[in-house]
Amino acid sequence: MQHPDDRAAPDGPGGHERPAGSGEPASESVGAAPQRAAQTSAENPWPLRRLSENLKAHIERAPATWVEGQLIEVKAHRGNVYMTMRDLEDDVSLPVNAWRNVAAGLSPGVQPGARVVAQVKPNFWLKGGRLSMTVNAMRPVGVGDLLARVEMLRRALDEEGLLDPARKQPVPVLPGCIGLVTGRDSDAKKDVLRNTRLRWPAAAFEVREVAVQGPDAPRQVVEALAELDALAHVDVIVIARGGGALEEVVLPFSDERLVRAVAAAQTPVVSAIGHEADRPVLDDVADLRASTPTDAAKRIVPDAAQESAGLADARLRLAAAVERRVRQEADGIAQLRSRPVMLAPHRMVEERADELAAWVERSRRGLGHRLEREADAVDSLLARVRSLSPQQTLDRGYAVVRQGAEVVRDAEQVGPEDELDVLVAHGRIAATVTGTTTPPPSKETP
Incomplete structure (x- = not known):
């Protein structure tokens, strides 16, 4: 950007117009103009000059700042250099000016596309109301940095x-x-x-x-x-x-x-x-x-070709391993079949069958002997039981005499004309008492 008035361009950043005193507006008669911007109104405004002077004083109090960016435009005019810097990351650009005394010392590396660092200070041109950034120093950023x-x-x-x-x-x-x-x-x-x-x-x-x-x-x-x-x-x-x-x-x-x-x-x-x-x-x-x-x-x-070759090699190695395993198992089976027990496997069954038959025969003989002994014991017990049964007594000629349901054991239990039931070995006899005889009492041994 060209300076608004090249004839008035100063030799350095400090040569612009500045308000009198310590940065406050000139003390011209302003009547009853408010002291602060917030106090202005449509009925009591500031003169434009006062706003510009206050802006200039405020802006130029900002300190010089080092910034980094890329130069996208460089123009020289009457010894001054007008440039545009762009942010390295965002789409933000800013015009900067180097006056003659600073432009003369710029490095040859300061050219469009260069990455630079610059010390800039804001400057407000009072007459035109324009803000510019004045370059105090600028140097390209080297690769080493x-x-x-x-x-x-x-x-x-x-x-x-x-x-x-x-x-x-x-x-x-x-x-x-x-x-x-x-x-x-x-x-x-x-x-x-x-x-x-x-x-x-x-x-x-x-x-x-x-x-x-x-x-x-x-x-x-x-x-x-x-x-x-x-x-x-x-x-x-x-x-x-x-x-x-x-x-x-x-x-x-x-x-x-x-x-x-x-x-x-x-x-x-x-x-x-x-x-x-x-x-x-x-x-x-x-x-x-x-x-x-x-x-x-x-x-x-x-690599598909390498993978295909690897698969083919793996198939070959797998086939060889399977064939080798099959041969090993076949040899193992042949060794098992050559053993005597595998040559005549029925021999073991026949030997065990003979042993089983012998044990069966021994079991039968033992069981037969045991049955005979037990049969003799049963016959002996049967004979003993029979010898003690009432039927044996009846078979020897004895009889059981009953009067009703009561067994007659003493002649004095019945009298003449009593009906009796006599049980003999084979059958019963109905009888009538005609008389009874009581044996004399036995003499007691002193």
Whole structure:
């Protein structure tokens, strides 16, 4: 932006118009004008000059500040340099001016596209009511400074544990779908796709093309990573970029927002940035580091030809093992059949049959003898029982005389004409008492 009046441009940042005194508005007669902005009204307003003077005093009290950004526009006019700086991460830009005394000392590296740090101070042009940022000092950020910042970030992440190998997720042996974040129509994209499908023709991809260099690259990579991480069918995500200048390869992929997004991803992430010598922080945070995009293709899918050859070799070894086992078992069976017991297996049965027959015969003889002895014992007991039975007594000629239900044991129990029932060995006799005889009493032995 060109200064509103080049003829009045001062030699330095302190040469602009300033209000008298210690930054308060000039003490001209203002009548009954309010002292504070909050006290103004439609009936009692401030003069425009007073507002401008107060703004100038307030703005120019701000201290000089060091800021970092990328130069997107640089124009020189009459010894002054008018530039536009852009934020390294967000879409925010700011015009800055370097007056002649400062512009003369600017480094040759201060040119469009350069990453710079500058000390700026706000300045308000009273007559035109315009705000500008005056550059007191500016220098490009060297690669060494940037790499030092990268190492500081690496150490900080290591202290947080984000570089710990224990937290890394395993990459699936055969992913169903591969997410690929890479440059638009880049060689890295072609390398990954071609070499992956050469190894595994059925490989499926979800490709997101983004900027892989420049200040907007980290943001675009983070957005693509988040989009792929949200897809359930994506099993692994590859972030790939080909080789290039150190600041183009290492710096964008050492951005803190990007590496923290990779650390927080639920899907395993493979870093395939640049060449073997390139080492962005992304390599340390990712779940797997590939030295190149081509190496990433080798690391994420198996080689179908090698797997087929391995299967064929496994089949051969399995067939040989089965054949060897069959031969061993056949030899074992042959040895078993050569044993005597297997040559005449009926001999054992016959021997046991003879033994069984002998035991059966012995059992029969023993049982017969025992039955004979028990039969004799039964006959003896039967004879004894019979000898003691009343029938035997009757058979010897005795009789049982009853009078009614009572057995007559004494002649005095009956009298003449009593009816008696006489039980003999074979039958009964009905009798009538005609007389009784009582034997004399026996003499007792003294």
